Amino acid sequence: MPDQPSTAPRISRLRALLRRSNVEAFLFLDLKNIRYLTGFTGSDGALLVGAGKPLLLVDGRYTTQAGREAPGARVVLYRDKASGIADALSAQGVERVGFEPAAATVEMLTGLRRKAKKVRWTPLQEKLGAIRAVKDPGEIRLIGRAARIAAGALRSTLERIRPGVCERDIAIELEYAMRSMGAEAPSFDTIIASGPNSALPHARPGSRKIRPGDFVVVDYGAVWRGYHSDETCTFAVGGAGRRHKKVYAVVKEAHDRALETLRPGVACRDVDAAARGVIEKAGYGSRFSHGTGHGVGLDVHEAPRLSTLSDAVLEQGMVITIEPGIYLPGFGGVRIEDMVLVEKDGARVLTEFSKELQVIG
Amino acid sequence: MPDQPSTAPRISRLRALLRRSNVEAFLFLDLKNIRYLTGFTGSDGALLVGAGKPLLLVDGRYTTQAGREAPGARVVLYRDKASGIADALSAQGVERVGFEPAAATVEMLTGLRRKAKKVRWTPLQEKLGAIRAVKDPGEIRLIGRAARIAAGALRSTLERIRPGVCERDIAIELEYAMRSMGAEAPSFDTIIASGPNSALPHARPGSRKIRPGDFVVVDYGAVWRGYHSDETCTFAVGGAGRRHKKVYAVVKEAHDRALETLRPGVACRDVDAAARGVIEKAGYGSRFSHGTGHGVGLDVHEAPRLSTLSDAVLEQGMVITIEPGIYLPGFGGVRIEDMVLVEKDGARVLTEFSKELQVIG
Numbered sequence: 020m021p022d023q024p025s026t027a028p029r030i031s032r033l034r035a036l037l038r039r040s041n042v043e044a045f046l047f048l049d050l051k052n053i054r055y056l057t058g059f060t061g062s063d064g065a066l067l068v069g070a071g072k073p074l075l076l077v078d079g080r081y082t083t084q085a086g087r088e089a090p091g092a093r094v095v096l097y098r099d100k101a102s103g104i105a106d107a108l109s110a111q112g113v114e115r116v117g118f119e120p121a122a123a124t125v126e127m128l129t130g131l132r133r134k135a136k137k138v139r140w141t142p143l144q145e146k147l148g149a150i151r152a153v154k155d156p157g158e159i160r161l162i163g164r165a166a167r168i169a170a171g172a173l174r175s176t177l178e179r180i181r182p183g184v185c186e187r188d189i190a191i192e193l194e195y196a197m198r199s200m201g202a203e204a205p206s207f208d209t210i211i212a213s214g215p216n217s218a219l220p221h222a223r224p225g226s227r228k229i230r231p232g233d234f235v236v237v238d239y240g241a242v243w244r245g246y247h248s249d250e251t252c253t254f255a256v257g258g259a260g261r262r263h264k265k266v267y268a269v270v271k272e273a274h275d276r277a278l279e280t281l282r283p284g285v286a287c288r289d290v291d292a293a294a295r296g297v298i299e300k301a302g303y304g305s306r307f308s309h310g311t312g313h314g315v316g317l318d319v320h321e322a323p324r325l326s327t328l329s330d331a332v333l334e335q336g337m338v339i340t341i342e343p344g345i346y347l348p349g350f351g352g353v354r355i356e357d358m359v360l361v362e363k364d365g366a367r368v369l370t371e372f373s374k375e376l377q378v379i380g
Numbered sequence: 381m382p383d384q385p386s387t388a389p390r391i392s393r394l395r396a397l398l399r400r401s402n403v404e405a406f407l408f409l410d411l412k413n414i415r416y417l418t419g420f421t422g423s424d425g426a427l428l429v430g431a432g433k434p435l436l437l438v439d440g441r442y443t444t445q446a447g448r449e450a451p452g453a454r455v456v457l458y459r460d461k462a463s464g465i466a467d468a469l470s471a472q473g474v475e476r477v478g479f480e481p482a483a484a485t486v487e488m489l490t491g492l493r494r495k496a497k498k499v500r501w502t503p504l505q506e507k508l509g510a511i512r513a514v515k516d517p518g519e520i521r522l523i524g525r526a527a528r529i530a531a532g533a534l535r536s537t538l539e540r541i542r543p544g545v546c547e548r549d550i551a552i553e554l555e556y557a558m559r560s561m562g563a564e565a566p567s568f569d570t571i572i573a574s575g576p577n578s579a580l581p582h583a584r585p586g587s588r589k590i591r592p593g594d595f596v597v598v599d600y601g602a603v604w605r606g607y608h609s610d611e612t613c614t615f616a617v618g619g620a621g622r623r624h625k626k627v628y629a630v631v632k633e634a635h636d637r638a639l640e641t642l643r644p645g646v647a648c649r650d651v652d653a654a655a656r657g658v659i660e661k662a663g664y665g666s667r668f669s670h671g672t673g674h675g676v677g678l679d680v681h682e683a684p685r686l687s688t689l690s691d692a693v694l695e696q697g698m699v700i701t702i703e704p705g706i707y708l709p710g711f712g713g714v715r716i717e718d719m720v721l722v723e724k725d726g727a728r729v730l731t732e733f734s735k736e737l738q739v740i741g
Contacts (some may be wrong), residue, residue, distance in 0.1 A: 062582075079669065082581050118486075125489050126481035126505060144487060191559045198552045204569075221423075222440050308440065 025157075026091050029056055033068055033150065041360050042117040042141050042238035044069030049122035053315040054152050054245060057089035065104050066092070069113055076103045101130030108135050117143040122179040146337065149322040152314050152338040157244060159360060162315065162338055163369050165202070165248035166358060169241040170371035172196035173252070180254060181380035186211040186224035189237075197241045206240030206247040206319045217253070218352040219310055221343060229380065231257030232374050240319060247319040249340050250370040251356030257380040266345050267376045268302075273297035273343040274374065275357045277311055281341075281359060287329040294343040295327070303345045312340040315358055337361040338369065386518075387452050390417055394429055394511065403478040403502050405430030407465065412482035412678040412727040415606060416512050418450035426465050427453070428475055433444075437464045451529035460615055461490030466512055469496050478504040510683040513675050514697040519607060520721060523676065523699055524730050526563070526609035527719060530602040531732035532555035532614070541615060542741035543592050544661040547572040550598075558602045567608040567680045569600030578614070581705060590741065592618030601680060608680040610701050610715030611731040617741040627664075627706050628714050628737045633718045634658035634704040635735065642720060642727035648690040655704040656688070664706045673701040676719055698722040699730065 033056065037045060047053050047066040053308040054060055067074040075092035077085045078100070085094040097103025108116065115130075120142035128140065152161065155184065178194045190209040197205055212222035214233040222236075229235060239252040253270075255263050277294035291311040298307045310326030315338050323331030325339060333339075340354030355374050357364045394417065398406060408414050408427040423556040428435040436453035438446045439461070458464025469477065477720065479489075481503035487624055489501065499591045515523065551570040558566055573583035575594040577708040583597075590596060594617045601609040614631075616624050636657035652672040658666045671687030676699050683691030684698060694700075703717030717737050720727045 120487035120490060121485050123486045124482050125484045125486060125503065128486050129481060129503070142486065142490070191556070192568075194554045194559075195552070198555075208565075 022136065026056055026058055026089075029150075030068065030073060030091065030156070034149070036146060037068070037117075040117055040141070040142075040143060040146065042115045044108070044111070044113045046116050046118045047122075047147070048127065049119050049147075049312050051321075052119070052122075052147065052150065055317055057092045059089040059092070059288055060245065061085065063189055064340060065100060067104070067111070068105050069111055070113070070227070071292050074107050076100070076107060101127060101134055105130060105134035108138055113138070115139050115141065116176065117141045117147070119147045120144050121148065131284045151261070151316050152322040152331075153334050154316060154338050154360075155336065157201070158316060159336070159338065161244050161246035162358070165206075165241045165246050165357060166241035166250065166369045166371060168202050168243060169197060169201045169206075169239060169248045169250060171200050172202070172241065173237065173239065173372065177379065180229060180237070180256065182229050182257060185226050185228045186213055186216070189226040189229075193239060194236070197239075199260065200241075202241035202243060206242055206249055210236060210238035210251075212236040212238075212352070213256075215349055218346045218348050218350065220352070220354070222348060229256055230334045231380070232260070233257075234263065234353060236352060236354055238354065238356065245317050247315055247317070248370065249315050249319055249356065249358050250372060251342055251354045252296075252372050252374070252377075253353045253355060254380075255376060255378045257378070259376060261379055262350070264376065266347065269298060269301040269303060270343055270345050270353045270355050271374060271376070272309075273340055274357070277341045278357070278366060278368070280366060281333065281361055283333055283361060285333045285334045287323050287325040287333060288327060289330040290324045290333070290341070291327055291329065294341070298343060298345060306347060307343060308346060309344070312342050314339050333361050335361055335363055385570050387407040387417055387419055389431065389516070390511075390681060391434060391452065397507060397511070398429070398478075401478055401502070401507065403476045403504075404458075405469070405472070405474045405477050406504070406508065407477050407479045408483075409488065410508075412682075413480070413483075413511065415510065418453045420446050420723060422446065423605065424461070426461060428468050428472070430472055433473070435468050437461070437468060441714050454618040462488060462495055462634070462725070465492060466495035469499055474499070476500050476502065478502045478508070480508045481505050482509065487636065505666050510692075511669070512677050513683040513692075514695050515677060515699050515721075519677060520697075520699065522605050522607040523609060523719070526567075526602045526604035526607050527611065527730045527732060529561045529563050529604055530562050530600060530609045530611060531569075532559060533563070533602065534598065534733065538740065539587070541590060541596055541598070541617065543590050543618060546587050546589045547574055547577070547601045548587060550590075551585040554598075554600060558600075561602075563602035563604060564606070565603045567603055567610055568586055571597060571612075573599075573601035573713070574617075575712055576710055579707045579709050579711065580716070582709060590617055592741070593621070593734070594618075595624065595714060597713060597715055599715065599717065606678050608676055608678070609731065609734060610676050610680055610717065612703055612715045613733050613735070613738075614714045614716060615741075616737060616739045618739070620737060620739055623711070625737065627708065629658060630662040630664060631706050631716050632670075632735060632737070633703055633719070635702055638702045638704065639718070639720065639727060639729070642694065642722055643725060644694055644696045644722060646694045648684050648686040648692040649688060651694070651702070652686050652688055652690065655702070659704060659706060667706045667708060668704060669707060670705070673717075675700050694722050696722055698723055
């Protein structure tokens with residue numbers, strides 16, 4: 020796997036964090052973090068990073084695969100996960116351990132406390148939840164490839180978005196096209212929301228048939244080697260009236276103003292404010308009911324968040340979405356979403372579709 | 381939604397459990413349990429079942445949908461989930477609360493402990509994890525429909541399982557066929573494992589092309605209105621040699637013996653023993669590396685488990701899989717899986733494909 024990024028620099032950065040966190044080791048239970056730090060892609064396991072070689076703990080299904088995928092770790096087989104972790108901690112003589120409280124279930128921590136009585140557990144969600152926010156060049160290539168697969172699939176499916184075709188059938192065809200073009204999976208359940216349904220930010224594609232005069236929101240993405248893409252296009256079917264053009268123009272302006280703010284050192288909250296300000300000024304403030312964006316990588320939603328409440332600051336190498344929207348019950352909605360890379364002096368859009376208003380069907 | 385089962389009897393059974401559990405209320409965080417008890421299908425929320433009408437707590441995306449889907453519950457909006465739950469507990473004056481420790485994260489319970497200081501939390505995983513094990517007639521209809529959709533899709537895809545076609549392309553076609561025939565989704569990532577890959581119980585479909593002499597394991601299922609199906613067929617491509625026939629016959633015998641044991645009151649461990657005994661006697665004991673089956677419903681894997689360690693006992697209305705297998709590294713593997721309903725005097729197979737050895741391609 021020549022273009023699979025090396026995990027060694029990631030472990031090195033983590034050790035620096037370890038020294039600053041007043042713990043002797045980190046226990047990872049989040050499988051995406053484990054994949055990031057080792058390369059292991061199995062569906063269950065745990066990772067212990069302390070002073071020595073990282074320990075990757077897996078069950079009997081995964082010993083062979085773990086050895087092949089995670090050359091930087093020592094693979095340890097467990098029969099019972101909590102017991103296996105407790106034994107590893109005891110063997111290493113580790114007593115202060117940081118963990119991810121959003122990934123650990125109460126059942127798991129209870130089991131660990133019972134089996135590793137000497138260990139003191141320190142929740143470190145904020146630190147460990149953000150270790151993947153800045154992407155390295157290998158990751159950026161994989162995300163870009165995912166975005167290209169997705170765009171190719173949408174191009175080949177576009178002629179299906181026309182009056183008389185139901186939302187669900189478009190979603191099925193688009194997902195099939197992504198898979199056929201190499202995607203491991205869709206990034207999430209594809210949203211095809213038409214007419215009044217487009218006013219629901221989280222609509223599920225249903226039996227409604229596209230009609231002339233509809234907005235159709237297409238929110239979709241592909242997974243390539245574990246990395247996600249995320250993009251939203253809103254099309255006007257059969258023509259765009261004055262109200263369609265007005266609403267679209269406001270969202271496009273919000274999207275463009277947010278893009279212009281992007282560079283290292285900018286507060287994520289200020290990016291959100293740039294988009295939100297445009298929409299508020301146009302009188303639609305209450306119709307933009309979600310944040311402006313989020314990080315994308317091994318998860319389709321990951322750090323940082325771009326919202327009014329975010330404390331995060333942009334760094335070079337972050338991959339984020341910019342996705343303002345306006346949702347008008349009964350009429351319809353517009354969301355315009357690009358996925359972008361924060362670069363030294365600005366940002367580069369990784370998604371491929373034009374975000375000018377397109378009339379189709 | 382006329383054939384959507386009523387949730388009222390489920391809440392009644394739960395209240396009986398509440399009285400026996402020395403708590404005043406149950407907090408549900410498992411979304412499948414919440415769906416089961418209320419009908420709500422959203423992607424986030426919490427359910428509090430105490431003395432009065434159940435409280436369904438959701439965020440702003442889901443208030444409309446929750447009101448429509450969950451007429452038996454009172455819908456409460458939260459901005460922060462832990463705060464919303466704490467406020468509801470306080471408003472009801474509830475201080476002893478049972479919860480699902482395998483569904484609650486440490487982060488969530490920490491937040492709840494900080495915000496609802498008077499509440500004592502009782503982990504009740506075993507009791508709450510099994511509330512869905514016995515299916516009602518409405519659920520059995522939905523599971524049966526899922527199995528029929530899946531079988532129709534496999535029948536229409538069967539001609540693709542032939543020499544020269546790669547595993548991944550067969551998986552994509554089969555999943556597309558399930559979606560096109562009405563499935564909401566595949567039950568899980570479809571397994572198409574050919575030749576030596578069939579010796580891996582959890583193989584992922586890859587670029588290997590089918591060859592004459594291969595076993596091809598097809599482990600697949602469809603989701604219909606939230607309910608899953610699960611079935612495995614093993615085909616012989618282009619002919620079956622003596623070893624193929626021998627191994628297949630042993631697994632088939634194990635499968636049939638296990639089926640014969642099924643009736644209410646039988647220990648799940650004994651069902652496993654019936655299958656395992658046949659395989660051990662034939663000398664392949666170490667090559668059957670997983671349990672004999674599991675419950676199926678809103679999750680594709682749920683209570684009860686059928687393994688050497690299981691403490692569960694079969695009850696009328698349980699829907700379970702019977703799926704023995706033999707895996708021979710380098711040669712290939714056979715798994716034969718049916719999904720069955722435990723009935724008053726025995727069991728009825730819900731999956732549709734013949735489990736006799738079929739030579740195809």
